[in-house]
Amino acid sequence: MIFTFTLTNVGAAPTVHYQIEVDKQTNKLYLYKNGDLYKVYPVATGRTQSLTTEGTFTLVVKIVKPGWKNIPGGDPNNPLGPRWLGISVNGDKGRSYGIHGTNQPKSIGTHASSGCVRMRNEDVIQLYDIVPEGTAVWIHNGQHTGRWEGDPSYGVQPASGQLKITVDKTNIRTGPSTGAFVITQLAKDTVIEKTGVVRDWYRVNLNNGKTGYVYSANVIIVGNDTGTDTIRPASGRVQITASRANVRSAPSLSAPIIQKAANGTVFSLTGQGREWFEIQLSNGYKAYLHHSVAKIVN
Numbered sequence: 011m012i013f014t015f016t017l018t019n020v021g022a023a024p025t026v027h028y029q030i031e032v033d034k035q036t037n038k039l040y041l042y043k044n045g046d047l048y049k050v051y052p053v054a055t056g057r058t059q060s061l062t063t064e065g066t067f068t069l070v071v072k073i074v075k076p077g078w079k080n081i082p083g084g085d086p087n088n089p090l091g092p093r094w095l096g097i098s099v100n101g102d103k104g105r106s107y108g109i110h111g112t113n114q115p116k117s118i119g120t121h122a123s124s125g126c127v128r129m130r131n132e133d134v135i136q137l138y139d140i141v142p143e144g145t146a147v148w149i150h151n152g153q154h155t156g157r158w159e160g161d162p163s164y165g166v167q168p169a170s171g172q173l174k175i176t177v178d179k180t181n182i183r184t185g186p187s188t189g190a191f192v193i194t195q196l197a198k199d200t201v202i203e204k205t206g207v208v209r210d211w212y213r214v215n216l217n218n219g220k221t222g223y224v225y226s227a228n229v230i231i232v233g234n235d236t237g238t239d240t241i242r243p244a245s246g247r248v249q250i251t252a253s254r255a256n257v258r259s260a261p262s263l264s265a266p267i268i269q270k271a272a273n274g275t276v277f278s279l280t281g282q283g284r285e286w287f288e289i290q291l292s293n294g295y296k297a298y299l300h301h302s303v304a305k306i307v308n
Contacts, residue, residue, distance in 0.1 A: 027266035028141045029158040029165060030069070030109075032127055034062055034151040037119050039109070039127065041137065042158045045256060045267030051137065053109075054117045054128035061125040062149060063099050063107065066160035068208060069145040070104035070187035071096040072138060089113055091131045093138040096189065097147050103189025109147075110134060143185030143223070144208050146266075157269040159293050162259030165266055166206040166213055171233030173212060173224065175200045180229075182222040186211035193222045201232065239283035246279040248287045248304045255303035261286035268297060279306065 028048075031040040034055045041049040056062035075083025076094040084092070091111015096104025111131040112118070118130055127149075129137065148160025166186075178198040183190040186208050194216065196202070202224070206213035211223045239261035250271045258265040261283055269291075271277075280296065281288030287299045287306075 027165070028145050029160065029266070029268065030141065030145060030147040031154070031158055031160070032062075032109075032147065032149040033154045034059070034064070034121075034149065036154055037121070038154065039129065039137075040154065040158075041140070045158070045270045047156055049136075051129055051133045052119045054112070054120055054122045056123050056125050057121050059151060061123065062127065063125070064149050064151060065099075066146055066148045066164045067097040067099055067107075068164045068186060069095055069141065069143055069147055070098045070185040071190045072143060072185070074138075076110070086113060091129075091134060093131075093134045095134070095138060095141070098187055098189075103187050104185070105189050109137065143190065144206070144213060159269070159291065159295075161295050162266065162268050162297065164208065165259060166208045167260045167266075168262045168264040169204050169207045169212070171204050171231060172201050173204050173214065173229040174232045175202070175224075175228060176230055177228045180224060182214065182216065182224055184222065186213075186223045188225070190223065193220065196224075202229075204231075204233070239286040241281040241283045241286065241288045244279050244282040244288070247276050247307050248279050248289060248299060249277075249307045250275045250299070250303060251305050252303040255299060257289075257291075258298045258300075261288070261298045263300070265298070271299075276307065277304075 029042040037053050039051040039053045073094040076090045077083045078088050078090050081088045094108050094110045096108040098104050099107045109127040111134040112128040144166035146165030175196050175198055179195045181192045182194050203215040204212050210226045250273050253273050255271045256267045257269045259268050277289035280290050285301055291297050
């Protein structure tokens with residue numbers, strides 16, 4: 011796809027965590043807020059099963075009125091509609107696969123696209139305004155269970171400390187990809203505050219209060235991470251003791267809640283820290299429970 015771009019909505023680091031699920035079988039997009047199902051939207055996915063790639067990906071770039079080939083953004087003939095939320099698939103830059111609007115509203119709810127996820131224009135505008143860059147997007151063709159079951163490592167994990175720029179004129183971008191927009195450039199030896207990490211990118215706070223992303227190869231860590239627990243290998247089972255427990259993507263109370271578990275639910279234990287249990291979910295991914303909501307059982 012060929013785009014033209016407009017840079018907007020460069021904001022502060024989010025305090026609410028979102029995840030997106032796309033079920034190709036139901037042609038529905040499910041939005042989760044702090045582990046709870048928050049909104050459901052009808053979508054269109056690929057004409058064949060192979061066109062819309064399955065797995066967990068990171069939302070890396072957001073665009074208002076994307077242009078397409080020789081059709082400008084906002085034109086009624088533009089097939090991408092009013093918004094583009096680009097996801098990184100196999101390390102690309104979020105410019106090939108994405109969630110976007112459409113000029114074919116009758117296709118919503120069907121298998122009609124060349125691989126992207128189409129939404130009604132009013133819906134994609136709403137989603138664009140809710141979710142930030144760094145949101146994890148899980149696409150599958152299975153049964154929707156009401157729980158987000160993607161790989162948590164594709165969403166931003168909490169981190170703190172300081173980073174020092176090691177390359178002159180290092181780009182700070184709106185999202186964790188070289189396909190995201192450049193907010194500013196920083197000189198070598200500039201120190202910035204780290205607030206999160208996703209794959210090979212750090213989320214950082216800038217002096218103007220805005221948030222951005224810097225590529226890990228262009229910085230060194232000069233401060234220690236805080237707020238996360240040191241996990242050592244363990245085995246056995248843990249059982250939920252609270253009426254409803256938060257299952258988090260990292261051993262930190264500020265980590266995204268990827269799902270919630272009811273009292274009595276049992277998980278396989280794979281690690282333990284001073285305050286956290288590391289567990290294995292049914293899909294094989296690792297997650298974390300605080301000691302206050304679970305206990306080890308025989």
